[in-house]
Amino acid sequence: MGREERLPLLRQIEEERQAAVICYFTGDRENLGTRVAPDVIRVFYRHLLALGPRPRIDIFLYTRGGDVLTPWRLVNLLREFTPRLGVLVPFRAASAGTLLCLGADEIVMGRLGELGPIDPSVANAFNPEDPGNPAARLPVSVEDVMAYLALAREVAGLEGEGSIAAAFNRLVDRVHPLALGNVHRNYALIRLLARKLLQMHLPPEEDDRVQEIIQNLTEKLNAHNHMISRREAVQDIKLQVVEPSERLEDLMWRLYLDYEDDLKIREPFNPALMLGPNEYSLAFNAAAGIVESVPCLDAFVFEGTITRENQPREGVPPVNVTFTYQGWRQLL
Known part of the structure; x- marks a missing residue:
């Protein structure tokens, strides 16, 4: 599918949630991935200006992690436009993605949804x-x-x-x-950020709960790649997690699958296979991340050229990849 097919899904999710939705999808395609990073802040600002202030805004999120300071800046920006922030997690929201979730009033996790420790x-x-x-x-x-x-x-x-x-x-x-x-x-920074994000929506009388959540997401989880399920997020971590309705769960998963397909997440980026048997040079353009809302669309794009070695040498790849551009590009 593409944007034309995604827009009805986005609008149906907005209707179901009674909230504006911004999708933030950082791809983890092998050899061509993206992560949460500060350069997404201005991209979000463009979408928020197009949407305008709203009573509720949801972030549809998929990420393996990234820069730990970006969620703090992003949540602050989002709260300039809405008093009520939600995060929709159909699948993965690890590390920096979990930090972003801490700043939300509620986290809507599907059955396959997973969070992760915030130990950088x-x-x-x-x-x-x-x-x-x-x-x-x-x-x-x-x-x-x-x-x-x-x-x-x-x-x-x-x-x-x-x-x-x-x-x-x-x-x-x-x-x-x-x-x-x-x-x-x-060590001090990650705990400070987590506390400040949680205090955005939890009252002072829940300070003990704030401290427990921080401990649960740091020293009490013994592996950085530990996958926190929806049940664990509620019962052990004590997060504000809600289950989606059957209809919303279906819409969230269908939207996730569309992004997965568009960004070719399950297909490794293999330049050698992209060249035809008689080709020695090929220009490529590949999207590896998306920020999308009803009025706007941005993609993180890699552009470059693939060239075949005329005389392959032992230990040297048979093809060379030269990147000429990588960054966010406004598509709509």
């Missing part, structure tokens, strides 16, 4: 070198560092200041102190 991994020039590629740096998980120190105290039984200091010094021998400082800043 950080990378900077002081991180450890990647043994397989000395030019690259290994990301350091914020919660892994905290778990190491907890291991020293709780499992190894280290209690005295000297013992804890010795364990910390062993860590410093492996990880640059400035990298660890960055870990601590992000």
Whole structure:
């Protein structure tokens, strides 16, 4: 399908929810994916200006994650246009997507809907070198560092200041102190962002619940790729999750499948297969992310050329890919 077929689905979801809907779909196609990033803020602003202030706005969301600061800026922008914000989750809304959900008055999760932990991994020039590629740096998980120190105290039984200091010094021998400082800043940042997003719609008397949600989404989940189901989100995480009606669930899933098909999510981007047997060069244009509402459509586009090697060398790919453009493009 395409936009002409999607518009009736969008309008039916809006009617069912009595809310304006903006779809934010970051594709996770193999070799050609997109993530939540600051450049989407101006794209959203264009859609919001076209929609105008509304009593209710819903974000139809699919993402594997991305920049953790973007949800804070995005939720603040959305709340300039509406007092009531919802997020529709037909499938995945992980990491930064879960942070975005924390800023919503309600999260509408389908049966297949899943959220994720909000424990980021950080990378900077002081991180450890990647043994397989000395030019690259290994990301350091914020919660892994905290778990190491907890291991020293709780499992190894280290209690005295000297013992804890010795364990910390062993860590410093492996990880640059400035990298660890960055870990601590992000440890504090993710909790601050989560708290501020939740406090946008939860009253002060629910502060204990806010703290419990933050703990549940950080140190109490032991794997960054843990998939939080709808049942777990309600019973264990204590989030404001609602189940869609059968009709809304069907509409949400059909819309998801259309985006999945349009962005070829389940088909790896394989430049070698795109060239015909007698072709040596090919220009390509591929969408890898979408922001769509009834009045507007934007796509994150990759453009470039694929060229075949005349004399393939051992260890060198038989084709070269040169990107000439990547970014959001206004389509309507």
